[in-house]
Amino acid sequence: MIKVDKSLCLGCMSCSNVCPSQNITRSESSEKRIIHWKRCKEECDLCVEFCPARALTLVPFDENVPEPDVSFDLVACRICGSRYATEPMLRRIEFVLPLNLQKDSTNLEWIRICPNCRRDIEAENVTKQIVMERGKKSR
Template sequence: MIQVDANKCLGCFACSNICPNQFITREEEEGKRRTIRWSKCKEECDICVEFCPAKALTLIPYSDSTPEVIEVSFDLVPCEVCKKGFATEPLLKRIRETVPSNLQTDSTGRSWVEICPFCRRELEAEMASKQVVQSRRK
């Protein structure tokens, strides 16, 4: 069975995406809150442990004394543009710490880490169309 270190969890959902037996479930109150639940599993497939980017999961021998379900919830950080929550703070912190700083900004110098993927796409499309218009004026 797996042991969860909730303090290390980023709330990224990778483990719930990969678990073939639905022992790891998640729930999201759109734009507000994200919850992950790890049910006690008797499998030893190890896939979730391998795929957890934060090394928050460990395979340990099965025990009757551990809780049936462990649950962790995260408030979502709002996007700087649309203000809707889109990512957990531990996940954003991890990106800030691991992605080289020169890759955390777009061509205008704006940090993309605090912008949700939807707004990022919109801004990039807007920028690209401005560049096309400018190049045609030359």
């Protein structure tokens, strides 16, 4: 079965996404994400392998060990306010990504912006670029 080091877990849900037996469940409200590990009798090891934080270990099955869960507050997008990721996930990205890639060409800290707002900003930038280039050609 799986042992979880809650202090290392980022709340990224990779383990839940790869588990072939739905042993790792997650529930999400508009503000919170909860991940729950069932007492797993299989030993496929996929969740351990895919955990980016090395928070999971395979240990012998013990029905007396309580099933762990971890709860995270979700972080609000700096533009629209919708909650989209856990703070440990964002800190991890900030830690591994070189500083020069953490802001876009307009100095926007894109890690702290939700995927929907990032898409909108990117689409707006591309549109502006196309309009500018057409303007240059027509001169």
